[in-house]
Amino acid sequence: MVYLTRIEHFNAAHKLFNPKWSKEKNDEVFGKCANENWHGHNFELYVTIKGEPDPDTGFIFDAKKLGALVTEKITEKLDHKNLNMDVEFMRGKLCSIENLVTAIWQELEPHLPPPVQLHCLKLVETDKIYVEYYGGK
Amino acid sequence: MGKKVAIFRKEHFNAAHRLFNPGWDDKTNSDVFGKCALPNYHGHNYELIVKIVGEPNEKTGYVMDMKELSDLVKQEIVERFDHKNLNLDTKEFKNLNPTAENIAIVIYDLLRPHIPGEKDLQIRLYETPRNFVEYPV
Numbered sequence: 001m002v003y004l005t006r007i008e009h010f011n012a013a014h015k016l017f018n019p020k021w022s023k024e025k026n027d028e029v030f031g032k033c034a035n036e037n038w039h040g041h042n043f044e045l046y047v048t049i050k051g052e053p054d055p056d057t058g059f060i061f062d063a064k065k066l067g068a069l070v071t072e073k074i075t076e077k078l079d080h081k082n083l084n085m086d087v088e089f090m091r092g093k094l095c096s097i098e099n100l101v102t103a104i105w106q107e108l109e110p111h112l113p114p115p116v117q118l119h120c121l122k123l124v125e126t127d128k129i130y131v132e133y134y135g136g137k
Numbered sequence: 138m139g140k141k142v143a144i145f146r147k148e149h150f151n152a153a154h155r156l157f158n159p160g161w162d163d164k165t166n167s168d169v170f171g172k173c174a175l176p177n178y179h180g181h182n183y184e185l186i187v188k189i190v191g192e193p194n195e196k197t198g199y200v201m202d203m204k205e206l207s208d209l210v211k212q213e214i215v216e217r218f219d220h221k222n223l224n225l226d227t228k229e230f231k232n233l234n235p236t237a238e239n240i241a242i243v244i245y246d247l248l249r250p251h252i253p254g255e256k257d258l259q260i261r262l263y264e265t266p267r268n269f270v271e272y273p274v
Contacts, residue, residue: 011265013153013180013222032220038153039220040180042265082153082177126151126182 003119005048006066010079013040014095017084038082043097045074045104046122051115061116073108097125101133109135139192144200146187148210150219153180154235157224178222184263185214185244191256201256213247237264241272 015038016030026034033039047070051060081087083095089107093099101123109118124130155178156170166174173179187210191200221227223235229243241262252258263269 009265011179011181013178035220035222035226037222037225038178038180039151039222040153040178041151042182080172080175080179082175082179085177086175127149 001050002053002060003048003050004060004063004066005046006063006070007044007046008067008070008075009042009044010075010081011040011042012078012081012083013038014083015039016094016096018094038084041125043078044124045070046120046124047108047118048120048122049112050117050119061112069111070108073111074104097123097129097131101131105133105135141190141192142200143188143190144203144206145189146203146206146210148185148187148207148215150183150185150215151180152183152218152221152223153178154223154230155179156234156236158234178224181264183218183240184269185210186261186263187244187248188259188261189252189256190259191253201252209248209251213251214244217247237262237268237270238272241270245272 015035016033017026017036018029021029023034023036047066049061049066053060077087077089083090083100089103090100093103101121104123105118105121108121112118118135120132120134122130122132155175156173157166158169161169163174187206189201189206193200217229218227223230223240229247230239233239233243241260244262245258245260248260249258259271259273261269261271
């Protein structure tokens with residue numbers, strides 16, 4: 001089994017805000033991240049797939065095709081967008097990177113052609129903060 | 138003439154913005170600024186490098202105390218812009234397009250009065266790991 005990672009990136013605005021709570025409660029829990037006029041990040045998305053190299057190509061999956069797929073299905077929908085307002089698959093969800101990474105998995109995973117398996121998504125929000133998700137619960 | 142040395146301090150802030158010229162219609166803004174003009178903002182992890190050039194002080198060996206420089210940059214720049222919407226939340230960009238170029242000039246103008254006159258100041262600002270500007274040149 002070999003693991004292949006493709007890195008893509010996008011820039012976006014967001015805020016952390018729970019509409020069920022008062023402004024004071026949001027400020028208390030989310031601090032500066034609750035700023036009502038948004039803030040933003042340069043996000044990096046690491047997409048790791050796993051499989052056996054194909055005997056004819058030596059590839060698990062063509063890395064260029066993987067890049068194009070991630071761009072088409074994910075980063076084009078997120079890049080230079082407002083994650084709270086502009087992204088269909090984040091509608092009604094809190095825009096934490098935890099929720100974003102699981103939503104990206106749900107969007108991307110069905111488009112990977114068998115026998116390619118999605119192994120891990122790593123989403124980097126800042127130099128000091130990132131999340132990893134391996135699918136499932 | 139003593140020996141001049143450059144010292145650098147790196148700080149960072151995350152902010153939302155959009156590029157938009159209110160004197161133009163939406164189509165012209167979109168033609169010129171592309172995705173950066175999208176109405177609901179996007180954002181970046183800005184990396185700021187402040188460069189000070191001068192002769193080391195004979196008694197301390199410092200061009201400038203790095204801790205004082207760090208405190209100054211945090212107080213004057215980071216607190217002003219971090220987790221903010223540059224277009225909506227800052228007076229500096231109420232009537233100025235928040236391009237990386239203009240942000241660098243604004244940062245220079247904010248810091249210059251606090252840096253001793255005999256020392257040179259230069260700003261390098263990374264908007265993304267691949268896009269960065271310097272002022273003055």
